[in-house]
Amino acid sequence: MKKTYLIIAISIVLVQGCYTAPPYPPSSHVSVGVGYPGVNIGINFSTYPDLVQIPGYPVYYDPRVDSNYFFYDGLYWVFQGDNWYASSWYNGPWDRVGYYDVPAYVLRVPVRYYRQPPSYFRGWRADAPPRWGDHWGRDWEQRRSGWDRWDRGSAPAPAPLPTYQRNYSGDRYPRAVEQQHTIRSEYYRYQPREPVAQQYFKPRVQQEQQRQQDQQRQQDQQRQQEQQRQQEQQRQQGQRQQEQQRQQAQQIKQEQQRQQQQKQQQDLERKRAQPEAQGQDQRRKATQQELNRKKKATQEESDRKKKEEDARDRYRQ
Secondary structure (H helix, E strand, O other), X not given: OHHHHHHHHHHHHHHXXXXXXXXXXXXXXXXXXXXXXXXXXXXXXXXXXXXXEOOOOOOEEOOOOOOEEEEEOOEEEEEEOOEEEEEOOOOOOEEEEOOOOOOHHHHXXXXXXXXXXXXXXXXXXXXXXXXXXXXXXXXXXXXXXXXXXXXXXXXXXXXXXXXXXXXXXXXXXXXXHHHHHHHHHHHOOOOOOOHHHHHHHOOHHHHHHHHHHHHHHHHHHHHHHHHHHHHHHHHHHHHHHHHHHHHHHHHHHHHHHHHHHXXXXXXXXXXXXXXXXXXXXXXXXXXXXXXXXXXXXHHHHHHHHHHHHHHHHHHHO
């Protein structure tokens, strides 16, 4: 029985040793449940956090908070609910960052500095980074190959803490993203190295200009498409007009051909009818001549007979 208790006690000590953290008391200046525009992850510091650099890493963490809260390359990073979130201000608003885009130095932070480690961290070495490849799968491991291999001597210097944000707490905390960008551009000159961090540090004016350029480009594309559509309509309308004109010209040509053929037919019929008319005239003339001849002969015969009768009459007398 004693051996059994001894084994259980040793197991508990070994498990707890995986999460050994520096002996800092919990901070009293953080509360949960308040969110700002963006993603609500339940973090709300009443004052600026107490950030401490992790030895040998260009990353800060707050040992007094009960959350996985870090600072790297000018941004605040929080690991919560198996997701990573980033913000340029210590109380957000927070943006979710995809697994493939989280900077390698943030992923390399040893397990011991996670103040609220998830259950699957259990059994992992406290002085080594979380085994993200085992958790997120082979595809992530292949795309982020080499993330856990680095030369500690070539690690970059940590970004300066944006301590100007100490002056903005409670009701003074800027909740509008535009206001945050304006204040940060005035007090914080650091230029980040990581692509994901550079997006946060792009001046708001540039973002607005980019948005306007994208909008103008979209409008130009729509206008060009509209022009192309109108040109296509005009081309089709022109083709229809040409087709109508062609059909009209063809109809006129066909009508002219029909009239010409009709005229030719009439001429041909006229030519055919002309000899017959001439023959009728000739026959009419011949008949008239024959009638005239017969009439003349009859008249002559009548005159002859009359002369003979006159002659007989004179003879008798």
